Structure formats: structure tokens, C-alpha cells
Amino acid sequence: MHNILNTIALMLEGTETTLQIFFITLVLSIPIGMLVSLARLSRLKPVSWFMELYIWIMRGTPLMLQLLFVYFALPMAGIKLSDITAALLAFTLNYAAYFAEIFRAGIQSINRGQYEAAKTLGMSYTQTMRRIILPQVIRRVLPPISNETINLVKDTSLIYILAMNDLLRVARTIVQREFDMTPFVVAAVFYLAMTFVLTWIFKRLEAHYGKYEV
């Protein structure tokens, strides 16, 4: 009994690291993704191309490789980051690219008539985006954003290669030390609990932002 409680206490510590990476990445990558999508849709071709290149690289290489690159390659170029900063940098850059594509799809799904109505009423581009387009985009992108967010919870486990003690790494350490598979089950339950909460939050958000639909 004492053993189980001890295991759970250790794993809660690991969960803290997991949640820390999760929340900070989410809070940074969503607004960055929004800006990237707007830049990607820019009429200035070089800006648009640069964003396309960035998205291609981020989506076209493994997240694990990006983590290793930030952690091991950047220091060779004289950029030394702490474990957590390196992890956050890689996660944020990677997730911002995915979020950008989700926002782009959302923005492009809004009827041209909405822009025209706003224009004939005298609204500027910024006003049109902020007050007319983006509120409708949020409603439409919530399901894919929810998908990505749940992915992020699980992707945080990749930081084990940076020797950070997240939930999964703690579980694995205990399993290897005590030849007992229970920590894996406990870890699964922890991940399920986190995604359950997220699913519930997104359901509420969808209901809130969808109240104007039939």
C-alpha cells in the first residue's frame, strides 16, 4: 500500500512537468499560429512563402528530431538553453505550424460576402478580421484545435529524450526498478484523466461559441 502511494506521489510530480510543458506550449502556440496563418495568407508573396517554408519544415520533420536539434545542435552554435526552455521552444514552433494551418482553413472557409459586407459598412481590414471573421473562425476551428490539443498532451512524453522527468518517464523508471507494470496503468489513467478534462472543456467552448447556430 505504501508502495502504491509512493508511486503515485512520484508520478504526480512527473505530471506536473507534463502539464507545465502542455500549458505553456498551448498558450504560446495558439496566438503564434494565428499570426502565422494571417502571414501565410498575406498578399506579400515573400511573407507568404516564408511561412509556407516554416510550416513545411515543422510538419515535414519529426518532432523528436526538432527536440534533439534544439537541445543538442543549438548549443554548438553558441545558443545554450535550459532543458525546459529547449523543450518549450521546439514544442511551440512545431505546434504553431499545425495551428496555423487549422486557422488558415478556418479563415478561408468564411464566405467572401462577410468581407464584402464589412467593407461596404466601412470597416478596416483589422476591424473586419477582429470583429467579423475571427469570431466565426474560432467556432469552426474548435474541433480540430481540440484534436491537436489532445495530441499535445501525449506528445509531451517525447521530452523523455531530454532527460526530463515527465509522467511517462517517471512511470518507466519505476517499472524498470521494481519489475511491476502498475505504473504504466497508472500513467494511462493519468493521461486519460487529462484528455477527459480537455474534451469536456472543448465541448463547453463549442456550445458557447456555437450559440448563434440553429
Added chain:
Amino acid sequence: MENSTIMIQMSDIYKSFNNIPVLKGISLEVKKSEVLAVIGPSGSGKSTLLRCLNTLETIDGGSIKIKGEYLAKNSDGKAEYADKKTQKHILGQMCMVFQQFNLFPHMTVLENLLEAPLHVKNMKKNEILPVAEELLRKTGLFDKRDAYPSRLSGGQQQRVAIARALCMSPDIMLFDEPTSALDPELTVGVLNTMRQLAEEQMTMIVVTHEMGFARDAASNVIFMADGNIIEKAKPHDFFSNPQEERTKSFLKNMLK
């Protein structure tokens, strides 16, 4: 302002899409309080003409003058647009009603009306609220003010769109086939709102397929085909005694 004031003057307007000409040297004038009905087969350029007036499309050649101010000036056969500030000032005097209503779906009826006055004209809410409520009463939608557009019928949505445009107190109203997306029985309410507006001396250009409206609410009718104005006349003359063959065959088909 006397009634002979010229509100809109378009001269020699040219417009092509991908080298396909859609407006081939259109000229027209609209006086204050005039209701100009523009009719013609689809693809004749009538919607494009309207959209060129408020810069939803830009013209290639010709000039556009609104209330004596140049929106676009002819310079060496090419249209040269006024600077952003002048454009904004000119466009602020015109509002448009679309075939697809284009209400903001995430805002209630009242919020749709208040949006531009509050955030474009920076009016105070207590200044504009009575105006908006009066417009909703006039269009018979006061009890729907807190409803979202998706809860309204097409006809009601279009009346909200008209009220939203009027809330900016424009001098000129442009209607781009306002009843074409509506079931026949829903067009009545929209057309009545437009008739009422005409009686209140609003200057209007109405692109429409509603021959009844053109006949009894318009002060002038223009018939367009293939990017040209074929015929312009008073409604009575236009419908009882069309001059051009093209007009005659169109009317024969329409009134069949």
C-alpha cells in the same frame, strides 16, 4: 439639396475579368431621390456595375463621381482612384444590400445594426440605439432584435440587412438582386421595405429581376446586355413601348 442634384455619375466605364470585357463603356447618371432599376439577363454586367460603384470591383477605365467628388478619374484611358481618405469619405455615403444578405451570423439582429455605427463612425451607444430600434420597428423586426440571423427567414434577414445599411444613414443605397435568393412569398416584405424607402426619397440603384418593382417603384429603368446599356427609359415607356429588339425579346421572356 434640390432634386436635380446629380448623386452618381459614371462615365465610360470599362471593366474586364481575365481579359474578358464585362463592362464596355457604360455611362449613367443618377439624380437625388431617383430610383434606378437595372435589369437584364444574367452575365450582362449589371451586378459588376453596382460593385464597381463601391469598389468591391475596381474599374479599368472611365470615371466615377459621387456627389461631385471623384472616386476614380480617367487619366489616359486608365482609371485612377482617389486616395484612401477620399475613398473612405465617398464610400461612407453609400451602403449595399446583397443577394445573400451577408448578415454577421455571430451577432444578434440589433448587434448587426449597431456594429458599424459604433465601430466605424465611433458613435455613442445612446445616440445610435434609438435610431436602430426605430429602423427595426419600421421593418417590422423589433421583436426579433435579440435573435441571431440563423433564426430568421430569408425575407426577415434581408430586411435586417436593409436596416443595417440604413443605420449608417447613407445618401445612396445599392441593391444587388435583393430578392433573388428568396422564396416568392418572402419577396413581398422586402419589396415593401424598398418601396417605403423610395417614397422617403432615398437615392437607390436596384439590380433586380422583379419587373413589378421596376414598373411601379422605379423612376428610371436601364436594360443591360453584354456589358452595354441597351435602353434607358421611364418605367411606363420601358414596359409598354420598348424601343430595342433586344429589350423586347427579354421582356417577352420575362413576362411569359
